[in-house]
Amino acid sequence: SGTLFLVPTPIGNLGDMSPRAIETLRAVDLIAAEDTRNTQKLLNHFEIETHQISFHEYNTKERIPQLIDKLEQGLSLAQVSDAGMPSISDPGSELVEACVAKGIRVVPIPGPNAALTALIASGLVPQPFLFYGFLSRKNTERAEQLAQLTPQTMTLIFYEAPHRLLKTLKSLVTAFGEDRKIVLCRELTKRYEEFLRGTLAEAVEWAGSSEVRGEFVLIVEGNQAPPEEEAKVVLPLDQQVEMLIK
Numbered sequence: 210s211g212t213l214f215l216v217p218t219p220i221g222n223l224g225d226m227s228p229r230a231i232e233t234l235r236a237v238d239l240i241a242a243e244d245t246r247n248t249q250k251l252l253n254h255f256e257i258e259t260h261q262i263s264f265h266e267y268n269t270k271e272r273i274p275q276l277i278d279k280l281e282q283g284l285s286l287a288q289v290s291d292a293g294m295p296s297i298s299d300p301g302s303e304l305v306e307a308c309v310a311k312g313i314r315v316v317p318i319p320g321p322n323a324a325l326t327a328l329i330a331s332g333l334v335p336q337p338f339l340f341y342g343f344l345s346r347k348n349t350e351r352a353e354q355l356a357q358l359t360p361q362t363m364t365l366i367f368y369e370a371p372h373r374l375l376k377t378l379k380s381l382v383t384a385f386g387e388d389r390k391i392v393l394c395r396e397l398t399k400r401y402e403e404f405l406r407g408t409l410a411e412a413v414e415w416a417g418s419s420e421v422r423g424e425f426v427l428i429v430e431g432n433q434a435p436p437e438e439e440a441k442v443v444l445p446l447d448q449q450v451e452m453l454i455k
C-alpha cells in the first residue's frame with residue numbers, strides 16, 4: 210500500500226517551509242488539506258502542482274475511509290493543516306490512527322510548530338512541559354480544566370485566539386492566582402513577533418488596555434508552591450468504630 214506523509218507548513222514565515230516538505234508535496238499523488246484554498250496559495254508559491262482533497266474536522270468521518278482506500282490502492286498521500294504541524298490542535302490524528310490500524314506506513318516530516326517555537330524563547334523552564342492546546346470555550350468546562358491544571362508543576366502551553374485572550378487570561382488568574390509567570394508569544398516568525406513577559410496579573414492588564422491582535426501562544430510557569438502535606442485520610446465514623454471493635 211501507499212504511504213501517508215505528515216507535512217508541516219509555515220506558521221507565518223514562508224522561509225520555514227523545508228526543502229523536504231516541498232519535495233514531498235511535489236512527489237505525492239494527492240494532498241489532503243484542511244483548507245484547500247489556503248493551501249493552494251502555498252502550492253502556488255512553491256510551484257507545486259499536486260492535486261488536493263479537503264480534509265477537515267467536519268468531513269473527517271466520511272473522508273477517512275476514502276483516503277484509506279486510496280492508500281490501499283497504492284497512492285501516496287500528504288496531509289497538511291492550515292499552519293504548523295498536522296494533528297497539533299489541528300486535523301490529522303484520526304487519519305493517522307486509521308493508517309496505524311491498517312498497517313499503512315506513516316512518515317512524519319519535522320517542521321514548524323507554534324508551541325515549541327514559543328517554548329524555546331520563553332525563558333521559562335522548558336521541560337518537563339505540558340502542551341494543552343486550546344482550553345474549552347465553555348465557562349464551567351474551562352474552570353474544571355484549569356482546576357485540574359492548578360497543582361501541575363510542569364510548564365504549561367496553551368493556544369488561544371486573539372478575541373478570547375483577555376477572557377482566558379482572567380480565568381488563568383482565577384485558577385492560578387495573580388503571581389504566576391507567563392509569556393505571551395505573539396506573531397511568531399512574523400514581522401511583529403514579540404514576547405510579553407510578566408505575571409498573570411500584568412498580562413490581564415496588558416490585554417485589557419490595548420486591542421489584542423495577532424496570534425498567541427501562552428507559556429505559563431508551573432505551580433511553584435511546595436507540595437502540600439498529603440491530606441490525612443479520615444475514615445467515615447462507622448468504619449472507625451468497626452476498626453476499634455476489631
Ligand code: SAM
Binds near residue numbers: 395
Ligand atoms: N498546528 C499548529 C501548530 O503546529 O502550531 C497549530 C494550529 S492551531 C489551530 C492555531 C493556534 O496556534 C493559534 O490560535 C495560536 O494560538 C497558535 N499559533 C499559530 N501560529 C502562530 C504564530 N505565528 N504565532 C503565535 N501563535 C501561533
